[in-house]
Amino acid sequence: MQSTADRPQIMLAHFVAILLSVPTLAMFVLIIVGTATSPLGVGILLLLIAVPTTRLLATGQRGLAKVVLREPVLQDYRDTAGLGLLTRIQRWAGDPARWRDVLWELCSVTLGFTLSVLSIALFLYPIWSIVWFGLWKGLPDIFDTPYGDSLRVTSTAGAVAVSASGFLVGALLWWATAKPIGRWRFGLDAYLLGLSRREVLARRVEQVTVSRAQGADAAAAELRRVERDLHDGAQARLVALGMNLGLAAELIENDPAAARQLLLEARDNSGVALQDIRSVVRGIHPPVLADRGLADAIRAVAVGMPIEFELDLRPPQLPPPLESAVYFGVAECLANIGKHSGASTGWVSIVADEAVIHIVVGDNGTGGADLHGSGLQGVAGRLAVFDGTMQVSSPRGGPTIVTMEVPCAQ
Secondary structure (H helix, E strand, C coil), X not given: CCCCCCHHHHHXXXXXXXXXXXXXXXXXHHHHHHHHHHHHCHHHXXXXXXXXXXXXXXXXXXXXXXXXXCCCCCCCCCCCCCCXXXXXXXXHHCCHHHHHHHHHHHHHHHHHHHHHHHHHHHXXXXXXXXXXXXXXXXXXXXXXXXXXXXXXXXXXXXXXXXXXXXXXXXXXXXXXXXXXXXXXXXXXXXXXXXXXXXXXXXXXXXXXXXXXXXXXXXXXXXXXXXXXXXXXXXXHHHHHHHHHHHHHHHHCCCCHHHHHHHHHHHHHHHHHHHHHHHHHHHHHCCHHHHHHHHHHHHHHHHHCCCCEEEEEECCXXXXXXXHHHHHHHHHHHHHXXXXXXXCCEEEEEEEECCCEEEEEEEECCCCCCCCCCHXXXXXXXXXXXXXXXXXXXXXXXXXXXXXXXEECCC
8 A cells, every 4th residue: 555644644744735825726727817818918918927836836745645655746947048928928838737726726726726625624633523513512492303203302411422433433434534535636636747657767767777877887997997906016016026035036046035025025015915906806895894794884983083973873684785885875974074075963864664775964064075087976876776865955155065865674
């Protein structure tokens, strides 16, 4: 069953939707009148008022639908920035999203309004049952037929029974129907105000294409890094080790002391080469992740930073590749904070819901982070492999907040 908000949130959304129905009806009428009278000129002025206002109302209704349905409702409008009045109206007339808004206005003030009023009426009926009992006690001759002449209340016990039964039946009926009616009403809004199924699929294909390209670039860059580290570090050490051993073999009979010195150097080079190889391996999947888990691994990085961090680390169990990507993403952000932010405090939060792990890294530094720098782009590339996203807010003067979201299987 589709997840929805709690019943109090749904009722509040219904109440706000009813309030929005008044300007919604007004804008619908203005658009119809403006469209009909646009050849006369006055309709253009009406459209210049009604169309942008309709978009604002639709955006508010998308917010209500997001709260109730617990999923975002997205829509793309054609850009009209910098266009003249007539060109702008022509662009609006050719924008399917604008016409979907108009269709939503019609449905919202008819079927949607009816569903919202019905849900609120069911919510208020139990309360009315209690109010009715108080009115009956004060004016029994007037309020003694709550269900018509077929049921006339003449005693306090009868009034209590009627009030209690009305309250229980009404409460149970509202409890059973609040969520289904909320799904119907705001699901209709989401269907009309959101992207069509075809547009959603097209956007998803585009996102997957981009993420796969970023993932391929990230993987290629990682392979180049490993190759470079091995070539510049371990390989050079191993070559030196082989040369020392070869020279030692030639000198061992004629100059044992020199051969012994070369063997000692070879031993040292082997140790350094081993450290280089371990460093490369740590860059692929740090052993600390396997030994201590993601939370403690990030905590260890934060403890080594020169500033204080507030940590809220509640990651779920993740597959090793995804765990490694999250770790390196957070570690890169912490390194940027230490090198560039000038911050005195920072924070890291890792929480997960049913389908997404949410990571937030922030600091109170000077802001102005380079969004196109290799560090943040590398983080975005790592996350893109797993269909993850990254958003950066870093205005001049701070704070800097990096928000990462990655789908995960609970």
